[in-house]
Amino acid sequence: MPAMYSLWIVGRNGGLLYSRDFWQLPPIEFNDKLRLASSWFGMCGISAQLSPMPDSSGIQLMQADTFDLHSFHTLTGTTFMLLTEPHTPDAAELLRTTVYELYCDYVLKNPFHEMDQVVKSELFDHNLVALFAAVNRRWGVGLAQ
């Protein structure tokens, strides 16, 4: 059953700027989240370096036994991570278009926001939750809360 679990945003220096669950997940301690996010950030750099082919991007997708982790790197270096059920369709597309748009509209256009500072925007939060609730509802899976 496809489902979107959570979204993390990692800044240009590898710090976790934002994280939000759209599903009842086993809680991850905040410190662990910071560590995981920056590990991911570092790993993206290493995998691009290790690529046997030239001009590699960072990691776009990690497929694990129980989840898919989609990752989208913006041109300015911000990384979006989206945790989903394995084989959830359209996740990469959703990140690249709708989520990024929301981020631009509600976070970047906010005059009080500074790059690489923690994202605290109620509007962004609200719209993001609504978006993922709608997506999950389309597949007939509600927010299990």
Place this chain on the structure above:
Amino acid sequence: MTFYIFNRKGRCQYYHEWQRLKPVRQGAGSQEEDFKLMFGLCWSMRALATAIDPKSPSMKQMGAPMRIGDGCSFNSIKTSSFKLQFLESPSGLKASWRMPGSGGQPCWGAGCFVLTTDPSVGSMVEQLQYIYASLFVELVVKNPLYTPGEPFLFEPFSAALNKYMRALGLLS
């Protein structure tokens, strides 16, 4: 396309490259460094997958020791120019897995198998399992000249691997 076999301690036992357009010199620097980084990447990814696993009821810290085969593993990571396919063998990655002695566990030396392919290639889990069970175990582990955990270069294994890759249509 490249293929690595690492032992449990992270040493590269076998390496073969079919096609590598970006030489190691432009990547990790030297072959030795490339092996180290590749194992480090796989180990960290494995630990990350276990820590982030949304289905496990209890929270695990990243890198916390656990038994072989426990926790969530990953199958592949994909970038725009390559896809890394990963299989952890039953003897596990020792760096993160505390061995309950070696008794009872099959300790054939190999820790993980890594294959890099074109990003458009689908899941290779079964193919890697075949390489492990039918090629590695049959042609390497059962070879009396093989010392578990040590690098090896056996002609029958290399030939069979090449043949299998060609049969899969991955080599031109």
